[in-house]
Amino acid sequence: RVKDLGKNGHAFYDPSMHDALHQNVALEQHLRRALERNELEMYYQPQIDAASGRIIGAEALMRWNHPVRGLIMPGEFLPFAEESGLIVPISEWMIDTLCRDMAHWGTDGADPLTLSLNLSPHYLDHSKFFETMRNALQRYDIGPGRIAVEITENICIRNPQYAIEQLKKLGQLGVSVAIDDFGTGYSSLAYLHRFPIHTIKIDQSFVQQISDEDGHYPVVLAIISISRGLNLDLVAEGVETEVQARYLRAHGCSTMQGFLFHRPMPLGGFVNVLNS
Numbered sequence: 001r002v003k004d005l006g007k008n009g010h011a012f013y014d015p016s017m018h019d020a021l022h023q024n025v026a027l028e029q030h031l032r033r034a035l036e037r038n039e040l041e042m043y044y045q046p047q048i049d050a051a052s053g054r055i056i057g058a059e060a061l062m063r064w065n066h067p068v069r070g071l072i073m074p075g076e077f078l079p080f081a082e083e084s085g086l087i088v089p090i091s092e093w094m095i096d097t098l099c100r101d102m103a104h105w106g107t108d109g110a111d112p113l114t115l116s117l118n119l120s121p122h123y124l125d126h127s128k129f130f131e132t133m134r135n136a137l138q139r140y141d142i143g144p145g146r147i148a149v150e151i152t153e154n155i156c157i158r159n160p161q162y163a164i165e166q167l168k169k170l171g172q173l174g175v176s177v178a179i180d181d182f183g184t185g186y187s188s189l190a191y192l193h194r195f196p197i198h199t200i201k202i203d204q205s206f207v208q209q210i211s212d213e214d215g216h217y218p219v220v221l222a223i224i225s226i227s228r229g230l231n232l233d234l235v236a237e238g239v240e241t242e243v244q245a246r247y248l249r250a251h252g253c254s255t256m257q258g259f260l261f262h263r264p265m266p267l268g269g270f271v272n273v274l275n276s
């Protein structure tokens with residue numbers, strides 16, 4: 001931890017390090033209590049089929065309803081959960097909550113919706129991860145193909161062989177794998193085709209560069225072309241404008257997600273959207 005503080009710009013004899021250390025200890029206690037007191041909540045952001053405009057699934061995104069500070073976004077507390085090891089109980093809570101919530105996603109005979117969840121590399125490495133996932137799928141009777149796990153490219157680089165094995169185990173449970181934020185990490189194209197993945201998600205930073213329907217956005221086009229070449233599904237995230245949606249659709253992106261369609265929302269809101 002001290003080393004990490006160093007990385008974050010605190011020198012060893014900087015008095016502010018004491019504050020940071022205290023803040024970290026306090027945050028760890030607060031986060032532990034948040035889990036016990038049910039202050040964490042999963043939000044859902046619909047994923048849209050580009051051709052029909054229909055909702056075909058949702059990505060689950062974590063929020064912390066802090067009693068004093070209000071809604072806290074995952075970028076503010078998940079890095080800390082990873083550093084402190086709390087990511088393990090938090091991920092277990094998340095998997096159970098998501099599988100339970102899915103029982104409320106009635107779709108009246110339409111194709112069942114899929115759920116995408118973000119998995120921390122620290123948790124994918126954890127020995128109980130596979131068992132937790134299998135038990136939750138069984139307990140809530142979730143059929144194969146309904147869950148996709150999103151991981152970032154970097155996970156595949158650290159120990160590719162191990163990552164391949166873990167992802168294959170997920171595949172045996174009927175869980176598919178998406179590479180999140182594609183294009184922003186250290187993706188090795190040499191490895192990508194060996195990974196048992198099904199989907200890549202274009203990072204929102206590339207999507208948001210699209211400002212002109214007739215413009216030329218080579219990175220977006222390159223990612224679309226990689227997905228085709230490797231026969232992977234493609235999801236664009238962070239779609240905020242009609243122009244972006246039209247450009248992506250015109251170039252063959254099949255699934256979209258973003259504020260243009262829906263913001264992430266609590267389970268109740270998501271169910272209302274499905275039924276409206």
Ligand code: C2E
Pocket residue numbers: 045060061062073074075078094118119120150180181204237238239240257258259260264
């Ligand atoms: P991500 O998985 O890449 O999620 C996409 C982020 O973009 C989400 O931020 C989402 O709210 C936001 N977003 C969606 N549509 C738009 C849009 O049109 N415009 C803009 N500007 N933003 C949009 P959020 O919810 O703050 O999550 C941030 C990151 O935290 C996620 O990035 C993911 O890496 C991580 N995360 C979120 N929930 C979980 C979780 O349950 N477990 C783990 N391990 N990580 C999570």
Ligand code: MG
Pocket residue numbers: 059117118150180
């Ligand atoms: Mg994601």
Ligand code: MG
Pocket residue numbers: 180181201203204237
């Ligand atoms: Mg992403």
Ligand code: MG
Pocket residue numbers: 181
């Ligand atoms: Mg992201």
